[in-house]
Amino acid sequence: MKKPFILCCITLIAIAPVCFSQGKPAKAGKSAANESTVSDLEKSAWEAYKNKQADAFKALMSKDYYGVYPEGMKTLDTELADMAKSDLRDYSFSDVKVVFPHPKMAVMTYKAKVQASADGKDISGTYNCGSIWIQQGGKWVGAFHSEAKTQYVETARLGPLHVGARPRRLHQLLVMRIARQLTLLAGLAASPVLLTTLKAQSATPTMKAVVIHQYGGPEVLKYEDIPRPEPKDDQLLIRVIAAGVNPVDGMIRSGMFDKEGKRAFPIILGGDVAGVVEKVGSKITKFKAGDPVFAYVSLDNSGGYAEYALVTEREAAPKPKSLTYVQAAAVPIVAMTAWQALVDTAQLNAGQTVLVHGGSGGVGSFAIQIAKARRAKVIATASTANQDFLRQLGADTAVDYTKQKFEDVAKNVDVVLDSIGGDTLARSYGVVKKGGIIVSLVARPKESELEKHGIRGIALNVEPNSEELAEIGNLIDNKKIKVIVSQRFPLSEAMKAQEQVATGHTRGKIVLKVGDEPK
Structure with missing residues (x-):
């Protein structure tokens, strides 16, 4: 444990303080703890740590909690050892919130502003903290402490709890639910032992x-x-x-x-x-x-x-x-995809013909315009409703795939840009001239079909490229490419x-x- 203090955030990350009400244990069956009670009891643990009262601090630990989770005793020993080396000078609570998902359980979240040092380093700051309390053995017992995010710990977000379950089991369920929601521990649900030490973090924007x-x-x-x-x-x-x-x-x-x-x-x-x-x-x-x-x-x-x-x-x-x-x-991914498919991979040149499947979509609409900017001929497919749209983008030939087969229109093309896959890709091999290329965004072209037709094929993997993105931006500013937001x-x-x-x-x-x- 590198930072030996801040309760629930530095080395007191996993403490389990006992809740006292005006110095006396709260009786089981009494009314649930209120915000003032829980806040006062939280401060009792902080005071014990601040004053280096090891016995008092140890007495605040939940015996049952540390008995259930063997990792806890190791953590408690570390807390007590670190207490002697830490220097908590001052602290204050704010944004205190207490919710009660069960009559015998309370969840508290708050911000702790501290002035403290550990191992000779200043660790002052504001920390988001959370704790869980259960009624056990006739008193309120702190069962779980951690760095937390206040806005996530709401009764409505925790899901249903079985009210007939014993408090200890409820505590286990609730701790795991909260920890999963806060992503405090990766893989927590699969862990055989609930780890109790969480990394300390200063509150961030x-x-x-x-x-x-x-x-x-x-x-x-x-x-x-x-x-x-x-x-x-x-x-x-x-x-x-x-x-x-x-x-x-x-x-x-x-x-x-x-x-x-x-x-x-x-x-x-x-x-x-x-x-x-x-x-x-x-x-x-x-x-x-x-x-x-x-x-x-x-x-x-x-x-x-x-x-x-x-x-x-x-x-x-x-x-x-x-x-x-x-x-x-609306530009980067689709424009970069179209650019790297037609320019980098297919090396489309003036006078060549490209078949663009799904021409009205994000990639397709940029592919048509990039191809026209390179003075290529464009055949594009889309539904009936988008035929005029294809022509507005600059397509030389618009194919309504609901009424005609693209292979009856597109013949001996140099490039196919496939964003559909499946049957569309399977029918595309036959429309490419020898030496041409199919660039697919969704599937790997079959080697057997490529060899059969004497063509090339590739499944495109798009990579970020600031120079190409800037060049696309220039084409847009020069009115070579229109951006369509639907x-x-x-x-x-x-x-x-x-x-x-x-x-x-x-x-x-x-x-x-x-x-x-x-x-």
Whole structure:
């Protein structure tokens, strides 16, 4: 234990103080503890620690709690040893909140402002703290302490508890539920022993974000307050004004890219952002605070469904001057995907022909315009309702896939851009001329079919590239590319936005409005 004090946040992270009411144990069966009682009893433990009263402090520990969890005795021994080396000079509580999910249980959260040092280092600051109390043996017993996030600990969020269960079992269930919700310990639900030591953290600024705590459908998206990230030396912190919504967001949400379960929760989704640089790391040279930017947020960084996002220089570019932030947020992923498919991979040139499947979608709408900017001929597919839209984007030939087969129209094309897969991909091999290429965004082309037709094929893996994103921005400002935003939702309605994207019938992009645009 590196920082030997701050109750429930430094070395008292796992203490279990006994609750006293005016110096006497509270009797079982009496009325539930109120806020004043619990707050006073919390302070009793702090006073014992502050005054280095080892026996009094040890008496405040929950014998049952530490008996149930063997790890606890080791933690208690560490607490007592560290007490002698710590120096708690002053403390105060604020934002005290007590909720009662069970007549024999109370949950308390609060902020503790402390002046203290440990191992010769000053650790003064404000800490978010939480504790659980149960009635046991005729008195209120502190059963769990931890660094916590006040806004998450609400009775309504904890779910139903079996009121007939014994207090100790209720305590175990509640502790695990709260810890899972706060993501205090990764993998807690699968742990055979509830660990009681949690990492100390100073209270940090928070932000609104849409996160997932598990993989699944749109219903796993949660709109929450979480700590605001801080940029590393090679990162920019962006105040997000708008964030794009893409099909890949749903794939990440479902766990498609994490088959081995290596990513830690919570995860913030969203790869498209547009906003203003809030802060830069020491190694950043291309941007400064206040710069308007748009960016492709990689999986390695915090996502765009949040009020703030982290990106590296290779992921960001100056926002096109002709676009609003909402429009700019519709660009990065789909435009980079279309660019890297047609320009980097297929090396599409003037006079060549490209077949774009799903031409009215996010990637398709950019692919048509990028191809036309390179003076290529474009055949694009879409539903009946989007035929005029394809022509407005610049498609030379619009194919209504509900009425005709694309292979009856597209013959001997140089490039196929596939965003559909399945039967559409299977029928595409035969329309490519020898030496041509199929670039698929959703599946790996079959080697046997590629060899049979004498063509190439690749499953595209898009990478952030600030230079290419800037070049796309220039095309937009020079009116070579139009940005189409079909719908926008507030950040809190990210689930609705993802459900709409999942229909596969959007025209252009769907965007989340996150923050206010600069005046």
